[in-house]
Amino acid sequence: MAAPTKYLERPIPSISLADFDSRIDEITQQLCSAAEDVGFFCVSDHGIPLSSIDDMFAWSSRFFSLPDPLKATVSFSNNAGWEKNAQVRPSTGAADRKESYQMQFGANMDGKWLPDATLPGFQTSALQFMHQVQAVSERLMTCFARGLGFDDNYFVRAHDVSRPESQTVCRLLHYFEVPANPGEVWHRAGAHTDWDLLTLLFQKEGQSGLEICPGREVSTSFGHGDTWTKVEPSAGQIICNIGDLLMSWSDDRFKSTFHRVKAPTEPGDYHGERYSIAFFNQPCHDALIQGPRKKYPLVTGAEFTKNAMDLYYSKTLEKQKRQLLEESSTSVPVRI
Numbered sequence: 001m002a003a004p005t006k007y008l009e010r011p012i013p014s015i016s017l018a019d020f021d022s023r024i025d026e027i028t029q030q031l032c033s034a035a036e037d038v039g040f041f042c043v044s045d046h047g048i049p050l051s052s053i054d055d056m057f058a059w060s061s062r063f064f065s066l067p068d069p070l071k072a073t074v075s076f077s078n079n080a081g082w083e084k085n086a087q088v089r090p091s092t093g094a095a096d097r098k099e100s101y102q103m104q105f106g107a108n109m110d111g112k113w114l115p116d117a118t119l120p121g122f123q124t125s126a127l128q129f130m131h132q133v134q135a136v137s138e139r140l141m142t143c144f145a146r147g148l149g150f151d152d153n154y155f156v157r158a159h160d161v162s163r164p165e166s167q168t169v170c171r172l173l174h175y176f177e178v179p180a181n182p183g184e185v186w187h188r189a190g191a192h193t194d195w196d197l198l199t200l201l202f203q204k205e206g207q208s209g210l211e212i213c214p215g216r217e218v219s220t221s222f223g224h225g226d227t228w229t230k231v232e233p234s235a236g237q238i239i240c241n242i243g244d245l246l247m248s249w250s251d252d253r254f255k256s257t258f259h260r261v262k263a264p265t266e267p268g269d270y271h272g273e274r275y276s277i278a279f280f281n282q283p284c285h286d287a288l289i290q291g292p293r294k295k296y297p298l299v300t301g302a303e304f305t306k307n308a309m310d311l312y313y314s315k316t317l318e319k320q321k322r323q324l325l326e327e328s329s330t331s332v333p334v335r336i
């Protein structure tokens, strides 16, 4: 039997964005200290009503209830679209048991929205929600720019979602219920760091599983430690974590923390299905990326994304291609 997971209680800082304009320096100080330490924090008083979050979860569940062949008409490529049981994490070498649908604001979404008649109102509502999350992201980006000594709009300009070059992603996630005895190794989301600037994550109350493992010192390292901390869902709160991009853009001052959605293996673990929504702030293709102390060579947003996709997604795309080939030899084409 596998050794039990080692857990450590680590406080996850909770940061209120109330009265943002008058408290910006205090908030900046709190965000920077959380980013230097654990790399994860909760944000409250962010201005997105609970009803908007609940509505987006309801859309997510409607989307994932559609038949697989229909979702396969918008399947994953260019970091947008739908995938199922296809994402292979380098840390596990096996596919996560989940499905996800990635939406963007810009040109990468061409052909990746379903026709409106299939799920009337979905695209409009999803984009509205994405703009709300972008507004919170922009506040956080303003503080991080200020904390690093850049001008206030420095990160906001590099992540301008009104430009066709935008690569920012909103990802709907659906993890399947795990059988009591799955009979094989099961991964929900294997341990990984995110490769964006900053991730904003929405969880549903009662659907536990997210765990973090801080301790990474340089953005170029790939190992992680072995003591985990649970990050329980709480309605209305946004869980934020620093990604590899902000770690390297801050010359490793801010920490991009390993995290996972643990598959249940121990007493008390949650077996039911889990929905979450992750918003990844990705740089525009032509953004120029280099920290204040120039620790790492200058790269463009396109280069940074390509390097990350090669590292994190090469096995995913191979697996997806194999699945599509297998399915196309057995399934009947679907009209939408």
Ligand SMILES: O=C(O)CCC(=O)C(=O)O
Binding pocket: 171, 173, 189, 194, 201, 203, 210, 259, 260, 261, 276, 277, 278
């Ligand atoms: O579903 C979650 O809670 C985490 C998802 C995640 O870490 C990711 O997609 O990068």
Ligand SMILES: [Fe+2]
Binding pocket: 192, 193, 194, 259
């Ligand atoms: Fe992640």
